[in-house]
Amino acid sequence: MAQKITRAIVVLDQNSGTLRESAGEVVGFDLRPDLQGACGQCRAQGVDLVLAVPGLSETGLAGGWEAFAPGMAVVPLAGLSYLSGAGLATDRLSEDEPATALVSADRRLRGDARAAGLHPAPHPALLPMMAAGQAVKAARIAGPRGALERLAATTGLVPMQFQPVPGDAETWALFALLPEDALIAAVLAGLTVQPLACDPMSEDLVWARIDAPADAAEVQGALKGRDILYAEPGQVLVALGPEDSAEALHIHGGHGHSELLVPDPGLLRPASHETDFAESAAGFDLPEPILEPVIRNPLSERILKWIRPDCASVTAQYQVDLDRYTGLAPLDAAGPIVSRHSAHPDNKRAEAALLADLRAMGYCAIRHDFSHAGQTHSNIIADLPGTGHLRIRPEILERYRKILARPVIDRTRLPGRALADLAYGDADAAALEALPDEVLRRKLEEILVLRPWYPWWKLRCPSPGIGADLVVVGGHFDSTAGFAPGYSAPRDPAPGRDDNGSGLAAVLSLARYFAAFRGKLTHTIRFCFFNAEESGLVGSKAYASHLKSVNAPIRAVFCTDMMGYNSDGNRIFELHAGYTDPAIRDLSVPLATRVAAAAAA
Template sequence: MSVLFFDIGATLADVSVAADGSLTFHPRPRVVEVLDSFAQVRKGIISNPGPGATARENAAAALEAAFGGRFSDEALVHWGAKDRRGIFDGAVTSAGPGAGDCVFVGEDPDERVFAREAGMRTAAHPVFTLAAVEGRPVFWARIEAPDDRSPAELEAVAKLDEVVPVHVASDRLVLAMATARGVRAVEQSGFTADLRGQVGETSAFLVRDDRPVAVPVAFAQASAAFRATAEATMRAAAAFAFVSAELSGSRPPVSSLGPGPGGVYIAAAAGVPVEDVHIPGARPGHIERLLPDPALLSRPGQARAERFVTAFAPGAPSQETVDAVRAAVTPPALRAHVARISGAGPLVDGDPLTVRSRDASSADNERVVDALAGRLHELGLEVRRHEFTWRGHRLSNVEAELAAEASDAVVLVTAHLDSTGAEGEFFDSAGRSRPYDPAVDPAPGADDDGSGTAAVMATAECLSSMVASGRTPARSVRFVLFNAEEQGLVGSKAYARAAAAAGDAIAGVLQMDMIAGFQGGTRTMEIHAGSVVPGPVAGASDALADLVAQAGPAVAPDFTVQQLTGAADPAVGRSDHASFHERGWAAVAVSENFFDDTGPATGTRQYHRPGDTLLDRDHDTDYAASIARTVAVAALTLAGL
């Protein structure tokens, strides 16, 4: 009989770490059902809780609390790094000579490669455990719905069979993982499925291509729908050709999964650096990492989004709130926060350590997480870290909440804490051009997104001072700093997926991504509400954008506001707010004049370069403070202050 081994983080459970280091595992959808279907089968764990005996003890306690009695054989529980095959070899040995095939179930394709090398069968999601035991393959599948079928009907089929969505392109198209058995169930319910190769040790991405597409003149008389399909097909082919050429040679391959919104879906083998591919002319955020989630089709935020549109009428912000924001969210406050996390000053007062890079691959990334979490804890907020793994790196989002009694929902104020210098020019000792190396190269990210991170921190300080003076919000307020945004929204995707699984009631998400870049001219802030997700999320995000725009005159009267919405919004899917749109929640991204390409941009010229520093001529903390104040007033107004 097979012995089953499971990864924990993102596979069995979402992991949160309290300020005292204790862990909580929140079981992912369908996981308990799968485990109980193998009640008579020996099961073990292969997971990395971090170094030290205390980390292992905390993980063991959290495992028992979340999955009591389901992993009772301690000999099959293996704690440690999974960046080589050794821990998997040890797991196979622990299964004993009488064991049949060993199976490893884990979301990370790199880890599945090591498990394969150790002789294990693998599954990319717990739903496919039985398929792995029986040696049945799992495929990438494009599932299309006819006009008389809804996403809810597809969800009803998927949650009962071997089907796991990874991206919802529209009400008509879903990209998913599925076995042949799952495909039969889908087709018997009236949907169609186009299989695009085995999942194996691959992961999926959406790569957008912003280059113009010239539809042949011969199509001029065709219907609009036909021309749109032709353009999408041509764009997907062009994008895939570029990506595959960039990743050719000795690297593992990529394969096309067909047209996706604005570009192409691709499957990439483990270790393929899709995030490093930059299509000429691509706008920021053109690559999106796709994560499997059985609950993706449910869009839990939709019901609240509907109420947001019909019932929310905040009116003008209170003068007391405006005054508090003006006092706390100041250029010097923002400058001090940016200095700490971009290397212009010590990361922690009294300690000489400065930050060279916040890249997800850099050792400084974790140090910045520690410092930000520590400061938020000092403010009296409940701080948690939401852990996830990217390419062998254990990373954390930082979450800090002020809970309000009888709150009907939580307001999220967010930014991304990581950085990159991938667009810079780097040279070896002989003066030859070389690729960006996050282990050694600087990525200060003062604007992207040190400025947004600083704004979140200053808003948290503002709320803390308001509470100290006796004011309390009617809604809970949560400050979240996402990691690995530059790798395709990985951190916010994992966070939003976990929030949906936990049933979080989210009133709205206000994301700040690059708010300090200003070359001069008209002082402009962009408010992005656009989404390709159909349904109430569009109207609710527009209403949230209206709230931000209404806050502007009180704290940024000299600014021009650009509200961008609909599928034509140039920031659709390109910042962390998109991870919440995907779940049906109202969300906006607020930025400098950078994404909108209808006129000359006045944002930073040091995007993704080592020159994105606090001393850069384009870095303007007065400009950033006006945008940060606008968002802070909107967030606190939404919270009932």
């Protein structure tokens, strides 16, 4: 048995929630369902819960935050930075309580927590185990897919990776964090269980790829002094401590970079999203008078099918973007950049430049923040909102967006007759108006279909229509020179022209082209620029997990990576889903066929 925790500090990051930010000011936050569920279980066991929010102390606002985190005390923190040392002031947060857990996705912060005498954890879904005094283990469990899914559903384990065993399509492998009784349940179910000799609470598990002919000395150097937790053809699993870097695991010839395994309770859940708008009213009858249909011009619909980009004009601007983001031309007023690696200062310049470029095209570009290596990083996101099939009448939607896009609801700004413009009867309107502020906020957001997968609280950002799904177009914008001997990520050059300046410029080109179709497309195109890919796919995993946790309606995903160079000189490029699950991989065939047909037209 481990020590039972009596207090838990959850750092708001990619594993627990997202900030609502507008014009540089925090106006609220959204907690992930996994955190809310874990908190409910912990409160039942008498655990005090604290939400530590990096960046909140810089807003100059005070109070009202508990409405966004019911049952948790909210503690503002300064923003995280490599230059801020421990950053979290763990001595202040712990209040001399020896049985305090600190939850963070960032292993560097978890290392700081352990040094301060706290109990670190990488994900809030582990808190109920810690509250019960259960030691958390890491393990690889193999067996039939259905048996593994049943184990996950019945034991509360937290999955990290789920994939077929190479060369054995009938057997799947599940890497997970779980208590001892779940390990025993796996054994009793006839599954193959291999505990992994690591500390999963302060260390991260990482796959190092060595699936191509590699220099033996290089492999030995990369793995020297590290315990190999598990190995299979093409890759080995190792643990990285708080001060370790994934750069050391970059091996020439490896197919793909090192991959970080992150706890994700939603990994095995079927993807789903709302298809019935009436269900979103959460117990109230749908107020139909606030809706209106989206009317499309039939002529515009026909024209859209035949429009093709002018490749010459697209290519010219593509070259300009490629040169700016890879150090051959000035990126901004400070001149050319040296590197886009997430540990290099110029990475922040690349973030800012992407925001500026997208906003210059007319997009409402935003940051999706995540924590890694003691710093807050950002994925850069921009939407071309789809019209959908229905929309809430703009005058009503905008009135309530202005009311709800503030930390505290100002009831004096509600309509004269209680919630009259939502067209509810007097009884329902009175019931709504009588709700506490935090409950009223959630109910109004549900009624108005204000979802955390698009930034409705940014009033300058247009909202998508009801029924508009997401088509994600993205690529990573960070770079590395990890193959170079003695490479120092915070200092050394890493222009990354092919990997992945080429993909970055491609997504910018697509955003520039599609800007002309604003208000003409049924579904939303979301342009995504992911950070810290070279450190283990960190930013893209954080974002994908976020979208799934809030049931975002993903329709298709296109990712551009290393488009600028083909060593064979045959100008043949791949369009595929690089995933080990054949069912998922085969989903890319219709997309590839459609793109090939469009290119040939």
